[in-house]
Amino acid sequence: MPFSIPVADQARVLRDIVDLPKLAAHxxxxxxxAETVEAVLEGAAQFAVGEFLPLHEKGDHVGAQLKDGVVTMPEGFKAAYREFVEGGWMTLSAPEEWGGQAMPLSLSAALMxxxxxxxxxxxxxxMLSLGAIEALEVYGSDELKQKYLEKIVSGEWPATMNLTEPQAGSDVGALTTKAxxxxxxxWSIKGQKIYITYGEHDLAENIIHLVLARTPGAPAGTRGISLFLVPKMLDDGTRNDVVCTKLEEKLGIHASPTCVMQYGDEGGAKxxxxxxxxxxxxxxxxxxNNARINVGLQGVGIAEAATQKAVDYALERKQGARAGANSPIAEHPDVRRMLMRMRSLTMAARALCFYTFGCIDHGATGDEQMKLRADVLTPMAxxxxxxxxxxxxxxxxxxxGGMGYVEETGAAQYLRDARIAPIYEGxxxxxxxxxxxxxxxxxxxLAFDGLIATIRAEAVDERLQALADAVEQTAAMLRAAEPDNAMAGSYPFLTMCSVLVGGWLLEKMAEHVDADARTKAASAFFNATIVPEAFGLGASAGAGAELLYSVDAEALG
Amino acid sequence: MPFSIPVADQARVLRDIVDLPKLAAHxxxxxxxAETVEAVLEGAAQFAVGEFLPLHEKGDHVGAQLKDGVVTMPEGFKAAYREFVEGGWMTLSAPEEWGGQAMPLSLSAALMxxxxxxxxxxxxxxMLSLGAIEALEVYGSDELKQKYLEKIVSGEWPATMNLTEPQAGSDVGALTTKAxxxxxxxWSIKGQKIYITYGEHDLAENIIHLVLARTPGAPAGTRGISLFLVPKMLDDGTRNDVVCTKLEEKLGIHASPTCVMQYGDEGGAKxxxxxxxxxxxxxxxxxxNNARINVGLQGVGIAEAATQKAVDYALERKQGARAGANSPIAEHPDVRRMLMRMRSLTMAARALCFYTFGCIDHGATGDEQMKLRADVLTPMAxxxxxxxxxxxxxxxxxxxGGMGYVEETGAAQYLRDARIAPIYEGxxxxxxxxxxxxxxxxxxxLAFDGLIATIRAEAVDERLQALADAVEQTAAMLRAAEPDNAMAGSYPFLTMCSVLVGGWLLEKMAEHVDADARTKAASAFFNATIVPEAFGLGASAGAGAELLYSVDAEALG
Incomplete structure (x- = not known):
């Protein structure tokens, strides 16, 4: 079966978890x-399957190419991007003032x-343009907004985020690009930025770079950083002083040009x-901030595609016997366990990401508590x-099996593509x-405690309640802990919390009067296997830093 | 720092876990x-770093190439393979009768x-030749042994394993190749074999294929399969009727030619x-059987290399501040947690694999119980x-971070290479x-229970004892369970058992009077974080099959 967008699942999350009707009441x-939402969900599914999917393999095999400073996308990308812009898909959640449709972010989540x-x-x-739109809308001068926002919102001029420099990755404050x-x-911008996604390409006539740099005399560290808008093309139709000097060769996301960008080599980029x-x-x-949730949706999107592909293969591939001779491998318990795990993790992660956007949406209708909840949920999402x-x-x-390791099957591409998402955007x-x-x-x-209180009030399965206990205890311990001890437990704690939230949301969908059989099955499996695993993380979360520093790092090599 | 073989760790495992002195007493x-063992460990390290390591990246980037039925290895491989043969490395654990050194498999594990x-x-x-040597030694006729074994043992004629066919992977019994x-x-062999590792290459003058096929009138399934030796070159110097028709494009292990082998298209391969x-x-x-443990050692080898690379990078890369401005990222708790996790998992997996081979070695000195223990440990290893x-x-x-996703760093290659190992050899x-x-x-x-009893008698940490309880309870449940329920819990159970054994062995090394600081740190970390995580798997292991079959597999896609 060809890949199909899980529109019904998305609609269920928007109804059961996000409470879109409540949003629409504001x-x-x-x-x-309801009618518009349905049309958007259907249209977004058709667009993605019709325009993006046919270029999936080609994007991986051909990839973006750099020659003499010009980045060429694989054949077909330009036309598909034009369809994206003309279909108005870039405008879905953008402000109406700048040509946007001002739809809820939680609905836009389905498109993403x-x-x-x-x-x-x-x-x-x-994805990169979405973040730029927000920053420009909040902080840009009227003049800048007038000049650029409509074009970025429409998608005609895609935008980029220029943060990272060779010595300044997670430590943004170490950047040295000058303005x-x-x-x-x-301003005149000079410096080098690396890992710039879509820093250069041939999909559009202009590219709007948002660039972090230091003004003269700026304080050291993060307190001395300013943001600049640097267009690729200037008003007079000439090229600005910014070029792509290298594309990285990456494990995956080959279609996406990851650029080294050189600003101001000819005197200064304006x-x-x-x-x-x-x-x-x-x-x-x-x-x-929103880019982080959108990166979470990359995990969801790839998980959905990988799950569908695996289920298809497992239904088609026959090996050994379970219920009769020559069964599809999907019938074997351990294969079924993998499929069930894939499906339930995917559904829980979708619920978490949509919900996080949903909290922002409710925040936009004046619910301040939900706004704070979104802040709590964003790192988990x-x-x-x-x-x-x-x-x-x-x-x-x-x-x-062996077919998965062979590139032509396409299963391996999902892992290669997925592996970047835990790294970028923080x-x-x-x-x-x-x-x-x-x-x-x-x-x-209160923001965190309020989330746990809601879960306590709603979760039905006792294992979820027990996990809520464990999360509360661990949270109390981490709050009281020395910074190193708190940080030593931060990652397992994040996983515990996320499993709790994901399990709660999945159960909420499964408890809905109209729940379908697969949601119920996924929730039951999640509570029976993935939730108990999360208990085991409590010990890691509370293990403290002493264990980590008992030998020098050199001794670990 | 360049990669260095952890010779001291290997020696410790051989001393504290395998009890090599006891073996040598037989x-x-x-x-x-002791002197010979030390020389072998040092020599094996020097050989690998001197001959194999310089070809690591080239193997990945250039890979094996097929043209007109001829498979060409990347430049340098042929010369390095000659060094391997001339150094006698292929002969390490092989029987003396055929030119081998008859060393313990647990020592050969260090080389592998x-x-x-x-x-x-x-x-x-x-690696493939090692399995062939054993099969030929146990089952081959004297004539076949005389003719081939010495050449395979020396490495002059590498051997292959030909099991898989398009419709017969895990279900070996479905194969249709005819003899x-x-x-x-x-015998005259006809049929197609796929995923044949080193099925064709230019490293040697002959290649000895071990091929599973069916004789006329053979019973269906696995009871009707016979094993054949099919040399690439016949006695008269002509090519046998076997050719490589395709190399797979794979996610990793690019140096290794993964061949589609066609037998008998010109009438029949002899x-x-x-x-x-x-x-x-x-x-x-x-x-x-031994190939499985050697595949386990692939996991160990890659884990060791990936750990050293990550520690190096984390010591060199400076981002943010912990103990003073601009700290190496290795100083940040969550990075240190990752490094510590990598190191302790690697050490535990090494101990498990060496120990499994060690049990076979003790079995070879007449300890029947250890022979059975090796059987129990093999799937875990x-x-x-x-x-x-x-x-x-x-x-x-x-x-x-971002550097990890860029291929030139080399970190991504380890994941690409590692991903095959959970798939092949079962x-x-x-x-x-x-x-x-x-x-x-x-x-x-008794074989399984005896292992657990030994752990109970020796493990010091109470979390290990508690995990042994959990493993025993789960084992009792799985033994009493319906087949589907037992299989539904098999994977989490295997992980629980493996963590228990790995943790026990690591602790044993840490408790040794001469233990070094890093072994102690790794064991303490393992018991405090990885052992508790394994408890969480008990629920999955006991969750049963009903959860898995509550919806049709179609509903999961």
Whole structure:
């Protein structure tokens, strides 16, 4: 069977978990009525399958190519991107003022999942623009907004995020790209940025780079960083002083050009400041925050695609006997266990990511508590969903046996593509640090505690309740712990929390009066196997740092 | 730092776990005295680093190439293979009668680990020969032995294993390759074999294929399979009727040619039967059994290499501050957690694989109980160590951040290479089925129970004792369970058992009076974090099959 978008599942999450009808009851989302939502879900599925999916393998095999500073996308990408823009898909969640449809982010999540499940390397292009739109809308001057926002919103001019430098990755504060003021109010940008996704390509006539740099005399570290808008093409039709000098050869997402960008080698790239001087970090967080949830959706999209592929193969491939001679391998218990695990992890991760966006949407209707809840959930949505993406893709290979290791089958591509997601937009370790270091204490701890209280009030399965106990105890311990001890337990704690939230949401869907059999089965399996595994992480989360530093790191090599 | 073979760790495992001195006290291994062992360990390390390691990247980038039926290995492989043969490395554990050194398999394990950690794609060539030597020695006629064994033992003529056919993978009994008797006592083989590792190459003048096929009128299924020896070159210097028609494009192990082999397209490939007619499966198990442990050592080798690379990078890469400004990332707790996890999993998996071979060695000195223990441990050594290989390689990418996803760093290659090991030589699911379906009941259950009793008697940490309780309870349940229920829990059960054995062995090394600080640290970390995680698997192991079959497999797609 060809890949199909799980529209019914998406609709269920939006109904049972996000409560889209409640959103639509508010004037902010009044246009997100049931009929429109259904049309968007159907249309997003058709678009992704019709335009992105046919380019999935080609994107991997051919990939983006760099020659003489020009990046050429594989054949077909340009036409498909045009369809994307003309179909208005870029505008779905963008503000109406700039040509957007102002739909809930939780609805846009379905579109993003689809783009990821059908062609993650392609999907990165619009994904990056989404973050830029938000940063520009919040912090940009009226003039900048007037000039650029409509074009970015429409998709005509895709945008990029330029943070990383060779010595400044997770430690953004170490960046050294410089911005000198020009007399006309613009800035002159000089420096090198690396790992710039879609930094250069031939899909559009212009590319709008959002670039972090330091102004003269700026304080050291993150307090001295400003954000600039640097267009590839200037008003007079000339090229700005920014070029792609290298494409990285990567394990996966080959369609996506990962660029080394050189700013100002010919004197200075012309840019305009976004927001206040030295206020770049805040703008960056606006830009990255939703991007993190969208990266979580990369995990969901790949997990969905890998699961469907594995189930198909397992139904078709016959080896050995279970219920009669020559059974499909899907009938063998351990293969079925893998398929069930893939399906239930995928559904739980989808519920988590959509829910996180849903909390932002409810926040946009004035529910401040939900806004804070989204902050608590974001590191889980990013980290756990991308871990799920890798695990499910790897299980997908295993289900295929030897065929899974052969590239032409396509199962291996999912693992190669999935493996980036735990790394970029803040490594999963950074997400865990964010959860424990910031989000546990948000609003005096009430944001996190409120989430757990909701779960306690709603979860039916006693194993979920017991996991909630364990999470609460661990949270209390981590709150009281020395920083090193808290950080030492941050990753297993994040996984525990995510499994709790994912299991609760999946159960909520399974308990719905209209729940289908597979949701019920996935939830039962999740509570019986994945939830108990999460208990085992409690000991790691509480193990402390002493164990880690009992020998020098050199001794571990 | 360049990669270095962990000779001291290997020596410790041989001393503390395998008890090599006890083996050397027996006449069978009298020549494995302390001095010789030390020389072998040092020599094996030097050989691997000197000859295999320099070809590691080239093997991946260039890979084996097929043109007009000729498979060409990357430049340098032929010369390195000659060094391997001339150094006598192929002969290490082979019988003296055929030119071997008859050293313990547990010592040979160190060599195999080294070949895997420096160049797994290359190491597959000798690995396949090891299995063939055993099958031929046990089942071959004197004539066949005289003619072939010395050449295979020396490495001059590498051997292959030809089991899989398109419709017959895990279900070996479904194979259809035919063997018709010739008048001269030889057989005429016709059929297609796939996934044949080193089925064709230019490293040697001859290749000796061991091929499973059916004789006329043979019973259906596994009871009708016979094993044949089919040389690439016949006595008269002409080519036998066997050709490589395709090389698979794989996720990793690019140096290793994975061949589609066509037998008998020109009338019939000439072969000679090994062992009795229809006795092929037993011969195959002899051939595969040690191969399984050697595949476990692939996991160990890759884990070792990935760990060293990650530690190096984490010491060199500076991001953010912990103990002072601009710390190496190795100082950050969550990075240190990953490094510690990598190191302790690697050490435990090494101990498990060496110990399994050690049990075979003790069996060869007449200890029947240890022989059975090796049977119990083999599926754990294969499956868990290869899972560890994948996990550690994936963590290695994560430690590198964005650099890990870029191919030139080399971290990604480890994951690509590692991912095959849970699949071949019996998928890890097949290993779990073997553990629960056969090994739990071996010798009336005494073989498994004896292992647990030894652990109970020796393990110091109470978490290990508690895990032994959990394993015993789960084993009792699985023994009493319906087959589907037992199989549904087989994989988590295998992991629980493996963690118990690995943790016990690691602790044994840590408790040794001469233990070094890193072994102690690794064992403490393992018991505090990885052992508790294994408890969580008890629920999955006991969850039963009903959960899995509550919906049709179609509903999971």
């Amino acid at each position: 004037e902010r989302f009044a246009h997100a009525d 999942e689809n783009l990821n499940s059908t062609n993650i390397g392609f999907a990165l292009c619009p 000198e003021p020009n007399e006309d109010g613009s 840019g305009w400041m976004i927001g206040p001087e030295n206020g770049g970090m805040r703008a960056m967080f606006v830009m990255m 990013k980290a756990w969903s991308t871990d799920v993406g890798c695990e499910v893709a790897s299980l997908g290979i295993q289900v295929h 490594t999963n370790g950074i997400q865990a640090a964010d959860l424990v270091g910031r989000k546990l204490g948000l609003d005096g701890g | 006449e069978r291994f009298a020549h494995a005295d 680990e080294n070949l895997n950690s420096t160049n797994i794609g290359f190491a597959l060539c000798p 018709e008797p010739n008048e001269d006592g030889s 072969g000679w039967m090994i062992g009795p007619e229809n006795g092929g499966m037993r011969a195959m198990f002899v051939m595969m 294969k499956a868990w160590s290869t899972d560890v290989g994948c996990e550690v390689a994936s963590l290695g990418i994560q430690v590198h 998928t890890n699911g097949i290993q779990a089925a073997d553990l629960v379906g056969r090994k739990l009941g071996l010798d009336g259950g």
